[in-house]
Amino acid sequence: MSVLVDETTRLCVAGVTGKEGAFHTLNNRRYGTNVVGGVTPGKGGQDVEGIPVFDTWEQAAKECEPNTAMIFVPPRFAADAILEAAAAGVELVVAITEGIPAHDELRVYNTLRRDHRGTRLVGPNCPGILSPGKANVGIIPASFFEQGNVGVVSRSGTLTYQIGNEIAQAGFGCSSIVGIGGDPVPGSSFVDILELFEGDAQTELVVLSGEIGGSAEEEAAEYIDASMSKPVIAYIAGFTAPAGKQMGHAGAIVSGSAGTAKAKAQALEAHGVRVGRTPTEVARLAVEALSGASSSAS
Amino acid sequence: MDLLEYQGKQLFAKHGLSVSAGSAVTSVEDAVAAANEIGYPVVVKAQVLIGGRGKAGGVKLADDEAQAREHAQSILGLDIRGHIVRTLWIEHASDIASEYYASVLLDRQAKQPLVIFSVEGGVEIEEVAASHPEKLIRRHVDSLAGLSRREAIEIATEGGADEDVIEGVADALVALYEVWSEEDATLAEINPLIVTPAREVKALDAKVSLDGNALYRHPENQGLSDSANEDPIERRAKEEGVQYVALEGDIGILGNGAGLVMSTLDVVAQAGGRPANFLDAGGGSDAAKIKQAVELILANESVKAVLFNIFGGITRCDEVAKGLIAAFSDLDTQGIPFVVRLDGTNDVQGRELLAQAKLPGVHPAKTMNEAAEMVVALAAGKPVGAPA
Numbered sequence: 001m002s003v004l005v006d007e008t009t010r011l012c013v014a015g016v017t018g019k020e021g022a023f024h025t026l027n028n029r030r031y032g033t034n035v036v037g038g039v040t041p042g043k044g045g046q047d048v049e050g051i052p053v054f055d056t057w058e059q060a061a062k063e064c065e066p067n068t069a070m071i072f073v074p075p076r077f078a079a080d081a082i083l084e085a086a087a088a089g090v091e092l093v094v095a096i097t098e099g100i101p102a103h104d105e106l107r108v109y110n111t112l113r114r115d116h117r118g119t120r121l122v123g124p125n126c127p128g129i130l131s132p133g134k135a136n137v138g139i140i141p142a143s144f145f146e147q148g149n150v151g152v153v154s155r156s157g158t159l160t161y162q163i164g165n166e167i168a169q170a171g172f173g174c175s176s177i178v179g180i181g182g183d184p185v186p187g188s189s190f191v192d193i194l195e196l197f198e199g200d201a202q203t204e205l206v207v208l209s210g211e212i213g214g215s216a217e218e219e220a221a222e223y224i225d226a227s228m229s230k231p232v233i234a235y236i237a238g239f240t241a242p243a244g245k246q247m248g249h250a251g252a253i254v255s256g257s258a259g260t261a262k263a264k265a266q267a268l269e270a271h272g273v274r275v276g277r278t279p280t281e282v283a284r285l286a287v288e289a290l291s292g293a294s295s296s297a298s
Numbered sequence: 299m300d301l302l303e304y305q306g307k308q309l310f311a312k313h314g315l316s317v318s319a320g321s322a323v324t325s326v327e328d329a330v331a332a333a334n335e336i337g338y339p340v341v342v343k344a345q346v347l348i349g350g351r352g353k354a355g356g357v358k359l360a361d362d363e364a365q366a367r368e369h370a371q372s373i374l375g376l377d378i379r380g381h382i383v384r385t386l387w388i389e390h391a392s393d394i395a396s397e398y399y400a401s402v403l404l405d406r407q408a409k410q411p412l413v414i415f416s417v418e419g420g421v422e423i424e425e426v427a428a429s430h431p432e433k434l435i436r437r438h439v440d441s442l443a444g445l446s447r448r449e450a451i452e453i454a455t456e457g458g459a460d461e462d463v464i465e466g467v468a469d470a471l472v473a474l475y476e477v478w479s480e481e482d483a484t485l486a487e488i489n490p491l492i493v494t495p496a497r498e499v500k501a502l503d504a505k506v507s508l509d510g511n512a513l514y515r516h517p518e519n520q521g522l523s524d525s526a527n528e529d530p531i532e533r534r535a536k537e538e539g540v541q542y543v544a545l546e547g548d549i550g551i552l553g554n555g556a557g558l559v560m561s562t563l564d565v566v567a568q569a570g571g572r573p574a575n576f577l578d579a580g581g582g583s584d585a586a587k588i589k590q591a592v593e594l595i596l597a598n599e600s601v602k603a604v605l606f607n608i609f610g611g612i613t614r615c616d617e618v619a620k621g622l623i624a625a626f627s628d629l630d631t632q633g634i635p636f637v638v639r640l641d642g643t644n645d646v647q648g649r650e651l652l653a654q655a656k657l658p659g660v661h662p663a664k665t666m667n668e669a670a671e672m673v674v675a676l677a678a679g680k681p682v683g684a685p686a
Contacts, residue, residue, distance in 0.1 A: 075511065101512035102404060103482050106441050109409050114442065127611070139581070141611040141643055156557020157581070161609045161642060162666065182556060184406050184484070211557055214406045237560035240567040241576075242545065261564075278565050280667055 002131035002176040003151065003196040003203070004092060004122070005033070005068065009135045012037040012060050012090070013051075014081040015072030022048050024072065024096075024139050031136040036064040039081075057081075057088035070128070070137055071095040078124060079104035086112055086119035094137050095123035095187065105185035112187070121187025126179035127157035140177055148173020150286060151197035153190055154209035155182045155216070159237060159279065163209055166283030172290060175202040182211065190220035198228050205231050207286055208273075210264060212238030217264040225271035231289045234268045234275045235282040236261045299508045302345040304387040305522045306504030309481055310488075315473040316500045320389030329370035330363060332388040338362055339391040342369040346381035346527065349422075354378045359391055381527050392502060396460065397490035399423055400471055401505075402445075402478040404485075410438045411478065413445060413471060415457040419490035433458070445475040466499035467491070481519065482512030531575075531597050540577065540587075542594055547572025549677050550595035550604035550634075552588075554579050554613045562607045565666055571674035574601045581612040588621025593629060603677035606638040607666055608648075615640040615648030619655075626657045635659040635676040639669040 015021035016038025044055030054060040069085035128138010133147035210217040276282030321332035344356030360366040397420035405412040450468035535542030553559035663669035
């Protein structure tokens with residue numbers, strides 16, 4: 001098993017006819033993901049290397065029955081694309097688009113909760129989801145990851161590659177890698193994804209990669225303590241970030257003491273989660289925990 | 299994007315919140331002329347993006363022209379914890395019967411807007427939260443419905459506003475919510491929200507943060523912000539569309555992806571170094587963008603060594619190498635050493651390009667940790683051994 005994306009994924013892509021959208025959609029298909037269609041208003045009837053393009057999500061839903069949407073449209077169109085995919089009944093929407101206004105994210109999050117409870121949003125401003133050997137939805141460079149038993153959930157893209165690569169070099173693989181994105185109002189939180197990993201038979205350990213800003217890591221710490229049987233190793237980026245400065249991710253704003261890397265690491269440790277101080281240390285702790293788990297199991 | 303007080307007040311007025319008439323000026327002469335026109339007494343207020351202006355001598359009352367001149371002279375150019383005062387806001391002094399507090403912000407945990415109201419205004423609201431939490435009313439609003447007048451009246455009543463101004467406070471809350479929602483603000487705060495002896499409810503200060511991602515919807519707000527007090531390299535980076543934050547140290551940092559760059563700053567600090575900047579070259583950077591980034595990093599004269607930490611996903615390591623080679627051929631790198639760690643997409647090609655180019659002072663590193671240690675040594679003027 002794995003979480004969110006696998007062999008049963010039927011992917012339809014908003015923005016499939018754009019340069020970036022086409023490039024990554026085809027990359028995903030090359031990896032083995034079942035790409036069933038794309039949506040670009042005004043370009044219905046065309047195709048992108050054999051992928052049929054539809055004008056609306058309603059048509060796409062009828063014609064190719066996608067269960068997963070990937071959003072690759074520019075920020076100003078992204079909120080409506082997400083809501084249209086949800087209204088068409090798509091269960092999982094993965095929004096890659098970066099730079100969506102916070103108020104749009106708020107509208108999307110609350111509209112999904114009110115009107116489309118059957119749809120899960122991952123992102124926006126995220127690298128997507130990869131289940132090695134099964135499916136890749138997004139921009140995660142799949143070649144660095146092997147199939148295995150580590151679940152990874154992260155607010156940052158490249159940092160995930162860094163940690164995943166170190167785990168792979170130590171000889172371990174991943175069940176799924178889920179990027180939840182660095183924006184202020186993400187569709188899915190750490191807790192949402194941790195719940196999935198807890199219930200996934202393939203996943204034996206979870207690596208959580210957080211960063212400054214917000215309180216998602218603190219909430220994750222409480223959830224792990226109260227509800228998780230599987231070990232979690234955490235990493236927090238941004239110990240040296242100055243207060244009040246924005247470090248690229250809109251979510252990563254530190255104001256005052258709350259939301260600092262130190263406060264987050266302390267919250268996690270207080271709830272029994274081991275926190276690595278560098279990506280290398282995180283990989284080492286994960287490998288240690290896994291080796292311990294497999295030797296005690298044998 | 300944080301706004302200066304007077305810019306926030308202009309947005310307040312646009313949405314029907316009562317503020318004092320005033321004038322933003324940048325010279326003593328203009329300050330005096332504005333004060334004369336407004337009529338005494340006036341308040342002369344430093345316009346800087348930092349709290350504690352009053353304590354720092356940045357807010358003063360003037361009863362006549364001589365005082366207005368004196369205060370404008372003393373406040374213009376004042377350094378308030380690193381923020382130089384270049385603009386003054388002159389407004390008619392208000393008579394105050396009570397000082398309240400009101401704000402609307404995005405509550406990231408609840409994923410809803412939060413309205414906060416208190417009758418204990420005019421002081422740090424964190425202090426009220428700590429000492430008299432019962433005097434702080436917090437109310438989440440359904441962002442899809444907005445704040446209704448009925449809810450606003452409930453908030454004002456529950457918060458203990460004087461009975462005769464409950465309607466006025468409610469109007470102010472609704473207007474403040476409108477500023478927050480229609481201007482794409484992440485924070486709209488009034489402290490203090492005053493009640494005058496004539497029972498008028500008025501915003502005496504304004505703290506507004508706008509969402510930079512939504513500025514395309516508000517072309518009229520694009521010129522706002524305290525650009526004069528911005529770090530010059532940060533301003534240049536913003537114009538060029540590069541994510542750059544100036545820091546205090548001497549090691550220039552370039553990476554791809556905000557999380558990886560933040561992590562790189564941490565690892566350099568752990569190795570005993572002090573980063574000079576945060577620079578996220580972003581996903582899919584080509585050679586031209588990398589060269590531009592090197593220019594920005596080297597524009598900071600404190601930089602003694604530079605670290606490139608790249609884990610290529612969309613970004614291709616060969617493009618990064620080409621950009622660095624172009625930077626070395628077109629720019630004067632002043633003998634500053636570079637440590638370059640390339641991993642990920644096309645890393646082998648990237649490393650090969652660098653090896654062939656034999657750039658002076660460029661040291662390849664195998665891992666992020668090794669790279670951090672090398673750059674810290676180089677910044678301290680120590681030689682590093684040829685990597686195996």
